[in-house]
Amino acid sequence: MRVTFTANGKPVEADDVWEGESLLYVLRERVGLPGSKNACEQGECGSCTVYLDGVPVCSCLVAAGQVQDREVRTVEGLTDENGELGLVQQAFIDAGAVQCGFCTPGLLVQTDALLESDAQPSDNDIREALSGNLCRCTGYEKIMDAVRLASARKCAGKAESE
Amino acid sequence: MEFLRPATWDEALAAKAEYPTALPISGGTDVMVEMNFDVHRPSAILDLNRITELTEWTNDGSVVRLGASVPYARIIDELSGPLPGLALAAHTVGSPQIRNRGGVGGNLGGASPAGDAHPALLAAGRDVFVEAASVRGTRMIPIDEFYVGVKRNSLAADELIRAVHIPVADGPQQFSKIGTRNAMVIAVCAFGFALHPKNGTVGTGIGSAAPTPRRAVEAEEYLQGVLAERGLWESGDLLGAEVIQKFGELVKAAASPIDDVRGTADYRRHSLAVMARRTLTWCWNDYSKQIRSAA
Ligand SMILES: Cc1cc2nc3c(=O)[nH]c(=O)nc-3n(C[C@H](O)[C@H](O)[C@H](O)COP(=O)(O)OP(=O)(O)OC[C@H]3O[C@@H](n4cnc5c(N)ncnc54)[C@H](O)[C@@H]3O)c2cc1C
Ligand code: FES
Ligand code: FES
Numbered sequence: 001m002r003v004t005f006t007a008n009g010k011p012v013e014a015d016d017v018w019e020g021e022s023l024l025y026v027l028r029e030r031v032g033l034p035g036s037k038n039a040c041e042q043g044e045c046g047s048c049t050v051y052l053d054g055v056p057v058c059s060c061l062v063a064a065g066q067v068q069d070r071e072v073r074t075v076e077g078l079t080d081e082n083g084e085l086g087l088v089q090q091a092f093i094d095a096g097a098v099q100c101g102f103c104t105p106g107l108l109v110q111t112d113a114l115l116e117s118d119a120q121p122s123d124n125d126i127r128e129a130l131s132g133n134l135c136r137c138t139g140y141e142k143i144m145d146a147v148r149l150a151s152a153r154k155c156a157g158k159a160e161s162e
Numbered sequence: 163m164e165f166l167r168p169a170t171w172d173e174a175l176a177a178k179a180e181y182p183t184a185l186p187i188s189g190g191t192d193v194m195v196e197m198n199f200d201v202h203r204p205s206a207i208l209d210l211n212r213i214t215e216l217t218e219w220t221n222d223g224s225v226v227r228l229g230a231s232v233p234y235a236r237i238i239d240e241l242s243g244p245l246p247g248l249a250l251a252a253h254t255v256g257s258p259q260i261r262n263r264g265g266v267g268g269n270l271g272g273a274s275p276a277g278d279a280h281p282a283l284l285a286a287g288r289d290v291f292v293e294a295a296s297v298r299g300t301r302m303i304p305i306d307e308f309y310v311g312v313k314r315n316s317l318a319a320d321e322l323i324r325a326v327h328i329p330v331a332d333g334p335q336q337f338s339k340i341g342t343r344n345a346m347v348i349a350v351c352a353f354g355f356a357l358h359p360k361n362g363t364v365g366t367g368i369g370s371a372a373p374t375p376r377r378a379v380e381a382e383e384y385l386q387g388v389l390a391e392r393g394l395w396e397s398g399d400l401l402g403a404e405v406i407q408k409f410g411e412l413v414k415a416a417a418s419p420i421d422d423v424r425g426t427a428d429y430r431r432h433s434l435a436v437m438a439r440r441t442l443t444w445c446w447n448d449y450s451k452q453i454r455s456a457a
Contacts, residue, residue: 019206020197020207022194022198042198043191043194043259043260055262056258057263061189061195061260062263065209066190066209129258132256132260133257
């Protein structure tokens, strides 16, 4: 079947999609957006997290046909207007929160969503928000640092623009 | 395989009548795991995401009609007041991403004994109904008749779940779940408890400790008897250790768990008694406080 939807603001079209196929597969293999990672295909790791109509979800658990005419935003869509790394992405690099990088795309989307709803989350809020994202490398401390850094920069940016 | 995308509820019912073996998909958090691992290849998939009324709820003051696809995240945000037990259970489901997609309709559709909505629904009372519909009409299935076997429910092949009708809480409700950690954990066993002061009843629900989610009927009857005989609904006085202990034992006796990778039958029985005592104590303390502050 054919599936058309919006990915990172641009219309995309995928052909010959198997009816049982996941959004993750379509993103990675059919529309050239391999940023989202496949690490478990069962909703356990969060590496495939994307926005679906503004809500973060595991793209491995969304059937491709379910996104027809809807909006998807992936880690590739977290860059700023000029295509430079976005605030959350830069914070993860600066904090050294990326090792093998497999978990990173999902963490970035989930962190972006957290900071959109609460620019200054407590450590508990951060842990809760990231509880569906597994990292096998970092031990999470650097990830916590990265989210705190992104939060600080976001709040500073807001204060400046006010 | 076909992918059916009805735009309206009527179209969905017509599609289910025409393709009774089609597998409905809502949040996909159960269905897609099976699909990704090729556990199951249905003849067709019936997507319910376009049917917006499934993601709506209404509250007429006495009953919440909860659309089948309202995600757990919204139950927590929007319905913690009228449905505290279900909201607590929802909070323990998977992770934020899972709670953004999964809902009670899918939990009921799968009817897993480990589904976390079930103990909360059972505890919410005997007037909980699953609204099932087909082209033949609508049925209100009492929650006590809904679960019929391991991962089996009483839906007919042409039926879909439209909503769940749950009485608005008139007393404290609690949910407790045992797992190896806080997030992303399938229950070793779970327990839901509710006080219903208006009609002088209590509700219980046991998860993951029998072939189906089930109620601890004798425990409910015992406690209702004590509360009525001793005038405790009116006084809000202490229950006493003996009552709490006995209640825990009766809940434990109502379970028929198995040994599996998540835990032994013995451990499940033991932890059910603990959870029963705890949730009863929490609820009763809250209730006593309400009575005393009203006095
Ligand atoms: C990582 C992970 C963690 C999880 N953790 C938990 C947990 O802690 N507790 C828990 O209870 N569950 C958990 N689950 C299971 C799942 O999230 C829940 O069962 C959820 O409620 C399913 O809802 P859904 O909308 O995603 O269902 P779907 O996957 O869309 O459907 C599930 C079943 O219900 C049927 N169905 C769906 N909607 C309807 C309808 N309207 N009418 C008739 N049938 C219907 C489907 O055909 C299917 O059989 C977890 C799943 C994952 C992947
Ligand atoms: S690949 Fe989707 S959650 Fe792991
Ligand atoms: S950096 Fe390797 S899994 Fe997180």
